Amino acid sequence: MDQKELAFFRDALNQNLDEILQKGQETIEDMTESGETYADPADRATAESDRAFTLRLRDRERKLIKKIQKAIKRIDDGDFGFCVACGDDISIARLKARPVTTLCIACKSRQEEEEQNRGE
Numbered sequence: 001m002d003q004k005e006l007a008f009f010r011d012a013l014n015q016n017l018d019e020i021l022q023k024g025q026e027t028i029e030d031m032t033e034s035g036e037t038y039a040d041p042a043d044r045a046t047a048e049s050d051r052a053f054t055l056r057l058r059d060r061e062r063k064l065i066k067k068i069q070k071a072i073k074r075i076d077d078g079d080f081g082f083c084v085a086c087g088d089d090i091s092i093a094r095l096k097a098r099p100v101t102t103l104c105i106a107c108k109s110r111q112e113e114e115e116q117n118r119g120e
């Protein structure tokens, strides 16, 4: 992968990160706004399950943020675009679809197959 391609992925990852952080900020604001009290217990239950959903979402966002930061670090280290399992190049098309990926398509399918065999 040449410098231009690396710069492209670095920009894409940074942009992705900004979007998630932005969305996360909005989520926090929503949660603060919905901190009102509900007279009807059913409304309260809905608000609480909304909150649980939001927190789960936040957890997923946090994991994604970590993945993106790791991908940016791999660009810095010169490891970006190489499969962590076999060391082969990961195709540009695959990276464009999913820049945080660390496995080439062959290793990824093998991993998925193994997960299925374990009944996951």
Ligand SMILES: [Zn+2]
Pocket (backbone or CB within 6 Å): 083, 084, 085, 086, 087, 088, 103, 104, 105, 106, 107, 108
């Ligand atoms: Zn591989």
